[in-house]
Amino acid sequence: MKEFGYRRVSDVSGAVALLGAEPDARFLGGGTNLVDLMKAGVERPGLLIDVRELPLDRIEATDDGGLRIGATVTNSDLAADPEVRRRYPALAQAVLAGASGQLRNMATVGGNLLQRTRCGYFTDLTKPCNKRVPGSGCPAIKGEHRNHAILGASEHCAAVHPSDMGVALAAFDAVVSYETAHGPGELPLTEFYLPVGDTPHLETALPPGALITGITLPPAPVAALSRYRKVRERASYAFAIGSLAAALDVQDGVIREVRLAFGAVASRPWRAREAERVLAGGPASAEAFAAAADAELAAARVLPHNGFKVTLMRNLVVATLTELTEEAAR
């Protein structure tokens, strides 16, 4: 690991100013991904700016009935929060489905959004990787890609975003707030991650030098009946091979509102708007759920070893929406 300086900051403007003065600095939250990547040599910051003591550790109700979640709220505190569990249960479920109790205690909401892919080529310095070394190539396309993207990828990179939390946030129209030296800004989560194209090393739309300060969840009554389902290769403590955040408002067998977002299938949490469009106002039936999943997955481009994800996501959509429909009838 390269040597680095360390500063602890207590206010947002000081954190942003410090980053501006040191271009190779990184913000340190829980460190569960950054420290790991520094050990591997993937990240080589000259300065760590510890943001853990910034006054961004609260979850507050907004006037319009939504929630504002500070960037340094830990995953554990987010998942344990009564209002999150009551108003957006799929968000609590998504956070609880990720990592382990130890890591959730350390990890922060802001860091979760900025965590890097777990593609094995990205973390292996002996291999090319367009995300780590732009233009060096992508061994995953012809190599190990069983858990790689089926949606939104390119010939230059098929890595998936590993966040569970982000999938629920995408379904609930979350907005990311940030601070820069030139003032604050906002980005909807669905526009927070950039398209892959031929620049997989450019991951987010955050301006240079920005610090994530929080996430706002707008009011979403539909989220009260929501679920996060995660498929993985062991029962716990593993990354998804496919996941789904779903919320449903159904009355008399007719879908009034539906939210769907896919995880572990793209370089970002994948809001399934085409599936939502097909379902809105129609019947809540297994056939309709399958047709909606097919409409969304029509854009899928599979690699030789990850085609199973199309079937997996289709089944997840049908099973989860069927469950929510039954629950709504109770």
Add this chain to the structure above:
Amino acid sequence: MALSTSSAITLNVNGEKRTLPVDHRTTLLDALREHLDLTGTKKGCDQGQCGACTVLLDGRRAVACLQLAVAAEGRAITTIEGVADGERLHPVQQAFLDLDGYQCGYCTPGQICSAIAVIEEHAAGWPSAATTDVRPEAGVPPLTADEIRERMSGNLCRCGAYVSIVQAVAQAAEAEQAPFSGPVDRVDTANTEVGA
């Protein structure tokens, strides 16, 4: 700006203040084992995947291998060496002994620190991924074997002593129903002889 790459830090470990110089690259795990001679905390994967290095930070479990020592300054650190009350074992330690919650013992300090926190998290009403209904109105689910397995999934045991580990955590959780001042309280009072 010339940046120093090392610092003199003071760590609060098991109720004692310990001052040491650290290269910023030093993890809390290496500071405990190599600088402070607290070798109860074990190094397994050193990548946050096995849980062998689990300690309590401000009463919450964390993996010491991904925690930089310099960033742990000012926080209350409890290691396996600090969970017993003098000669009286912590109920979780006693339960692991009673029920053989280990084979080789290498993962055991991490398992015990993690289990102490699991019992407190459950008592605080935290749901888990095994909790069917996470809404607060649904109440706290009982600490079933499924709940224990899910909540302890960040601690791997290569010997495969999981069956006994689950039983030990369940027994300790029941014992905690009896009056007992938890580990965090005892760290706070260790130097004042209150509640000894």
